[in-house]
Amino acid sequence: MAFDRPDRVKNAPKSSLVDAVRDIKIASAERGDIVIDMKEADRARLELLAQELKPVFDEVPLDDERFDFAISSGLQPRLWIDATAHVMMGKDRRQYRFVRDSRLGRLTLAEGTAIEPIAQSVTRYIAERIYERELAFAGDDISYRIQKAADEEKAAKDIASEEASKLADQPAEEKETVIEEVSMAAKDRASKTAASKAVWFLIAAFVVGGTLLLAFRDAIFG
Incomplete structure (x- = not known):
């Protein structure tokens, strides 16, 4: 059996799998260090931009909850302005990119290696x-019903004011004539209203009498 021949194990070729796994671990650690260094570099540049924009951030009203003003952690740090706009570093790790996500895709609002132009673009975006x-x-809600009633009332007041102004400009005799005409017109309207009421009363009495006559005709003529 194999375990009865220790010389076999001693003379067996050395396995390269262990060395391969060790090499992979070393390479992965080196890549991780590079990624960490790149993240730290991106974060440091974004912090410089955030310091440049801090006076602008401080002037934004506290009750406006649309803005974030925070640097997120992750594989690629970002300086978030609001839910859709943020600043990140380009592929060369030196260029700032101010972008905004929309329904049509990602829009680049500003791009450059200098901090000042990016800060100005972010400030303008916040102002907008x-x-x-x-x-x-x-923008207040407008009720067209209320507006219509107000317009009608205003029109009636304007007509009354215009009539009063015309009456005030007329001579005294014409004023008396107008007043008498208005009074006669009011009396005519009153008399017409009274006559109309009397006619309707007679019609109602006739209808009631006819109804009673039809109802009790058997008792009367029986």
Whole structure:
């Protein structure tokens, strides 16, 4: 049996699998160090940009919860401005890229190696978002029913004011004539209203009398 021949094990060729696994571990560690170094470099550059923008961040109202202003951790650090816009480093790890995700895809708003132009672009973006919010809050709902009633009331007041102005400009005799005409017109309307009421009363009495006559005709003529 094999375990009865120790010279076999002693003279067996050395396995290269252990060495291969060790080499892979070393290479992976080296790559990890490189990735960590790259992450730290990206984060350091983004922190410089965040320091440049800190006065702008401080001026944003605290009740505006749309903005994040935070550097996220991960394989690629990002300086988040809001839920859709952020700054990250380009593939060369030296170029800033200010991007925004939209329904049409990712849009590049600014790009460059200098901090100042990127900071200006971010500041302008924040200002635009704040202005959009102010416009949204400034727009009040308009009730067209209320507006129509107000317009009708205003038109009636304007007509009354115009008539009063015309009456005030007329001579005294014409004023008396107008007043008398208005009074006569009011009396005519009152008399017409009374006559109309009397006619309707007679019609109602006739209808009621006819109804009673039909109801009790057997008792009367029986």
